[in-house]
Amino acid sequence: MLEVNDLTVKYGALTAVHGLSLTVGEGEAVALLGANGAGKTTAVEAIAGLHDQRDGEVRFQGREISRWRASRIARAGMALVPQWRELFGNFTVMETLEIGGHARNGRAAPDYREIFELFPRLEERRDQIASSLSGGEQQMLTIARALMSAPTMMILDEPSAGLAVGVVQDVVRAIQAVRARGVAILLVEQNFEIAGSLASRALVLSTGRVVWQGDMEDVRDSEEARQAFFL
Numbered sequence: 001m002l003e004v005n006d007l008t009v010k011y012g013a014l015t016a017v018h019g020l021s022l023t024v025g026e027g028e029a030v031a032l033l034g035a036n037g038a039g040k041t042t043a044v045e046a047i048a049g050l051h052d053q054r055d056g057e058v059r060f061q062g063r064e065i066s067r068w069r070a071s072r073i074a075r076a077g078m079a080l081v082p083q084w085r086e087l088f089g090n091f092t093v094m095e096t097l098e099i100g101g102h103a104r105n106g107r108a109a110p111d112y113r114e115i116f117e118l119f120p121r122l123e124e125r126r127d128q129i130a131s132s133l134s135g136g137e138q139q140m141l142t143i144a145r146a147l148m149s150a151p152t153m154m155i156l157d158e159p160s161a162g163l164a165v166g167v168v169q170d171v172v173r174a175i176q177a178v179r180a181r182g183v184a185i186l187l188v189e190q191n192f193e194i195a196g197s198l199a200s201r202a203l204v205l206s207t208g209r210v211v212w213q214g215d216m217e218d219v220r221d222s223e224e225a226r227q228a229f230f231l
């Protein structure tokens with residue numbers, strides 16, 4: 001599904017990601033872990049086509065996409081759920097979902113009913129303005145907007161950040177349901193428990209480099225992860 005080889009991303013003189021390689025198989029869920037500033041967002045944004053200063057190879061569904069524009073990558077079926085939610089503040093829930101559908105590119109349209117089954121709170125608020133939603137509802141809307149493009153792969157950048165425990169559970173359940181439909185997932189997380197409930201494999205990034213990778217259940221015991229997270 002996704003194969004990244006030797007991805008390097010710079011901000012001017014600063015190298016934020018050094019030679020990252022990873023794979024995500026069809027229908028697989030992989031976690032990209034790391035402390036603040038490790039380079040997780042930079043890495044996934046580069047994979048999704050949002051950084052020009054990048055080197056390395058990104059293959060998605062067999063095609064080399066590292067020079068593609070972000071919009072083309074989205075149409076090809078890779079949906080990024082960004083860390084800062086980036087909703088259009090003055091659009092309603094329904095309008096936001098409609099916009100998400102624009103990257104669908106001929107793939108079968110998800111029914112609004114399916115989306116609202118996953119996120120009942122969004123149905124109750126279908127005509128509400130996005131900026132007036134709570135943080136948790138905005139996170140759900142960001143995921144729902146991505147689902148509207150009928151992606152084959154979803155990249156989620158810290159979907160649990162800043163949310164109350166109960167809301168996190170709703171978001172995790174929704175992501176599990178997305179995964180159960182066969183959508184491959186690359187999950188950026190700092191919370192091991194959440195990562196463990198969604199992903200079977202993990203990579204740990206520390207100052208832009210992969211310092212550990214393996215089964216999700218072994219990550220806590222690794223010295224490298226402990227150091228990266230000061231555990």
Ligand SMILES: Nc1ncnc2c1ncn2[C@@H]1O[C@H](COP(=O)(O)OP(=O)(O)OP(=O)(O)O)[C@@H](O)[C@H]1O
Nearest residue numbers: 011014016034035036037038039040041042043083
């Ligand atoms: N636009 C930018 N210009 C310059 N440096 C940047 C920029 N964005 C990020 N960086 C730097 O790149 C490094 C990696 O940042 P990044 O946002 O990718 O980390 P992260 O792992 O996503 O962190 P967090 O968990 O806090 O979201 C950091 O040192 C950061 O300061």
Ligand SMILES: [Mg+2]
Nearest residue numbers: 040041042083
């Ligand atoms: Mg980040």
